Amino acid sequence: MCAFCASWQQNASARCAFPCGVFGRERIVGSAAVLSRNDTRSVNFHTVKIEKGRRVQLKVELSVEGGQQLEKSTVEYVQGAGTMLPGLEAVLEGLEPGAKREGVLKAKDAFGNPAMHPLKKMKRSDFPKDAKLAAGEKLVAASADKAHMNVILQIAKISGDDIDVRLVHPLAEKDIKYAVEVVQVTDPRPPPMPAKAMKLEEDQ
Numbered sequence: 001m002c003a004f005c006a007s008w009q010q011n012a013s014a015r016c017a018f019p020c021g022v023f024g025r026e027r028i029v030g031s032a033a034v035l036s037r038n039d040t041r042s043v044n045f046h047t048v049k050i051e052k053g054r055r056v057q058l059k060v061e062l063s064v065e066g067g068q069q070l071e072k073s074t075v076e077y078v079q080g081a082g083t084m085l086p087g088l089e090a091v092l093e094g095l096e097p098g099a100k101r102e103g104v105l106k107a108k109d110a111f112g113n114p115a116m117h118p119l120k121k122m123k124r125s126d127f128p129k130d131a132k133l134a135a136g137e138k139l140v141a142a143s144a145d146k147a148h149m150n151v152i153l154q155i156a157k158i159s160g161d162d163i164d165v166r167l168v169h170p171l172a173e174k175d176i177k178y179a180v181e182v183v184q185v186t187d188p189r190p191p192p193m194p195a196k197a198m199k200l201e202e203d204q
Contacts, residue, residue, distance in 0.1 A: 052080035111169040
């Protein structure tokens with residue numbers, strides 16, 4: 001796990017928006033009809049494209065626009081499962097293995113996306129006694145880990161001693177530069193049952 005992701009998970013107590021690397025070997029992705037020994041027809045492979053529900057292996061580099069590098073690794077995720085940056089998923093939609101893309105994600109399409117900021121229930125006693133709490137106010141909790149990634153708490157609602165806060169990603173206001181290469185796309189769903197097999201089950 002990279003220092004960036006480790007820091008965010010430890011301090012925010014929430015699932016990281018970006019999955020850390022899971023390495024795997026590249027392999028040909030496709031499907032072909034089963035041919036008899038004497039069949040001379042060519043075998044037709046089709047490439048699996050990235051779409052919702054597909055498992056994707058990706059070489060990726062992320063960095064703050066004009067600033068620090070955040071990630072450089074090979075990662076694996078499921079498209080549409082909510083573990084990848086929304087803006088990056090949009091860029092990757094429809095791509096095939098071997099495709100490369102680079103560019104810049106605006107903050108609102110990266111860590112600034114509201115979907116990246118979960119709500120957390122806290123108590124008044126969790127805050128410093130002299131803290132002035134009001135809806136909309138933002139507080140910064142300093143990180144004690146090596147990455148020094150602060151956690152931003154935005155007050156969403158106050159009901160007596162119960163306080164709802166939104167965990168705002170520390171890079172929520174930053175544009176993110178990316179460079180990606182699609183390594184592999186697979187369909188994790190089981191293939192449909194052959195018609196003959198279905199007929200046999202009905203006959204039993």
